[in-house]
Amino acid sequence: MDGAGGRGERGRRGAPPAASRGRGAARGAARSSVRGRGAGGSPDGAGTLRAPRRDASTARRGRPARRASAVRDPAAGGGEAPAAPRGRAPAGRAPAAQRRAEVPDGAVAAPAAIRRAPSAAGALRLREVLSRLTLGRQDVSEASGLVNQVVSQLIQGIRSKDGSFDSIERLGAGSYYEHVKISEPNEFDIMLVMPVTRLQLDECDDTGAYYYLTPKRNPKEKHLFKFLDEDGKLSALKMLQALRQIIKQEVKNITNVEVTVKRKKPGSPAITLQIKNPSAEISVDIILTLEVQQSWPPSTQDGLKIEPWLGRKVRQEFRNKSLYLVAKQNKKEKVPRGNTWRLSFSHIEKAMMNNHGSSKTCCESDGPKCCRKGCLKLLKYLLEQLKMKHPKQLETFCSYHVKTAFFHSCVMWPNDTDWHLGDLDHCFQKYLGYFLDCLQKSQLPHFFIPQYNLLSVEDKASSAFLSRQIKHQLNNRFPIFHEIP
Known part of the structure; x- marks a missing residue:
């Protein structure tokens, strides 16, 4: 499930093996734990990556210690990463535990663990993995150009049809447009946004995310009446069926590239197109979205607690934006009737991703670089690879779980210095530690709707399984990052 269409990242090729660890790593790690350097540990016995220390005989022969060379970080626009910092925080920077913001209402507190000194060797390995996840410019240009061509013709x-959808506008959403897509540019989410003046929203369950929609009296959009069910509610099923039929007809008029409409996925709000490219196949999810010019519902009141991170003014600007709803079937309904709609915040999520710094120059061309998006890509890739190995056990998980945990982490560690580019290893592990804590408690609040828990109690066994798999990877320096399927 993602913010718009509910599609998770699919598995792809793994990265080749990294260089082997230094011989002194185990002894250095043992001494570090005995001396107590770097307070805290990782949750539930989870290990942390440590840099191998130099052999004592080498030091006695007078060989100078080599400083870790700067490494170009692909996740941050190609900036140079400084050498990994030492165990204690540099002057002028408070320890991570002191810098961390208060936990927002409804969020799971991050574990007090994972505050050890970053590992230079671990950071180098993670940067190598990130470099292999970076999309090639030529591939991106070809894929996006093809998608733009097809979608423009469809719109x-x-x-030009019967007038029911003549007001739609296009909005790119999801990981590609947030610049956190990994491996291949072969999946795109396109929202077809349809403005509606006013609607009455009635909650259909206790999550605060799913609603029945009823047009207000004398609506301007008279064409909506044909999509009402027998109870006068706006039927998502009827609207999607009508849009699908139009798209299937229009696809036949596209002759310069092969495009097909895939079979409907049960419960999915998307109409999926398959575009055949000479080099690869591209999947495009078309998501019908209603844009309603009215206040956000009460269930969102305590969500989006970004004041420590992006500021109170930005939060208010976001909440003044239109309300988005996508045609999504509520699985909790005993008798599915296809008339439920789910709140969507894809437009807000994209804005936060692309302006993610507490300082307004973070990751701009002439500004300081952070590792926020790099950490998100790594955890997306870790989940993706684990899902490939254990598809049945992890079928309930998707990239939106990882993305939600990322937003909560950005609030708990709100400063750009908390995500320093040279601290990639440490930052990834504290973010991972928070996600593990959520899995252990089966509690991951929706970032915009705190009462909505994305980790269902019914899926507690799956959460425990994923937790065990991640801890195994953490304790063994993420071998799955270097496997070739």
Whole structure:
């Protein structure tokens, strides 16, 4: 499930093996734990990556210690990463535990563990993995150009039909447009946004995310009446069926590239197109989205607690934006009727991703670089690879779980210095530690709707299984990052 269409990242090729560890790593790690350097440990016995120390005989022969060379970080626009910092925080920077912001209401507190000194060797390995996840510019250009061509032609055809969808506008959403897509540019989410003046929203369960929609009296959008069910509610099923039929007809008019409409996925709000490219196949999820010009519902009141991170003014600007709803079937309904809609915050999520710094110059061309997006890519890739190995046990998980944990982490560690580019190893582990804590408690609040828990109690066994798999990877320096399927 992602913010718009509910699609997780699919598995792809793994990265080749990294260089082997230094011989002194185990002894250095043992001494570090005895001396107590770097307070705290990782949750539930989870290990942390440590840099191998130099052999004593080498030091006695007078060989100078080599400083870790700067490494170009692919996740941060190609900036140079400084050498990994030493165990104690540099002057002028408070320890991570002191810098961490208060936990927002409804969020799971991050574990007090994972505060050890970053590992230079671990950071180098993680940067190597990130470099292999970076999308090639030529591939991106070809794929995005093809998608733009197909979608533009479809929108023209949709607008020219019976008038039901003549007001739609296009909005790119999801990981590609947030610049956190990994491996291949072969999946795109396109929201077809349809403005509606006013709707009455009635909650259909206790999550605060799913609603029945009823047009207000004398609506301007008279064409909506044809999509009402027998109870006068706006039927998501009827609207999706009508849009799907138009798209299937319009696809036949595209002759310069092969495009097909895939079979409907049960419960999915997306109409999926398959575009055949000479080099690869591209999947495009078309998501019908209603844009309603009215206040956000009460269930969102205590969500989006970004004041420590992005500021109170930005939060208010976000909450003044339109309300988005996508045609999504509520699984909790005993008798599915296809008339439920789910709140979507894809437009807000994209804005936060692309302006993610507490300082307004973070990761800009002439500004300081952080490792926030690099950490998110790594955890997305870790989940993706684990899902490939254990598809049945982890079928309930998707990249939106990782993304939600990321937003909570950005609030708990709100400063750009908390995500220093040279601290990639440490930052990834504290983010991972928070996610593990959520899995252990089966509690991951939706970032915008705190009462909505994304980790269902019914899926507690799956959460425990994923937790065990991640701890195994953490304790063994993430061998799955270097496996070739």
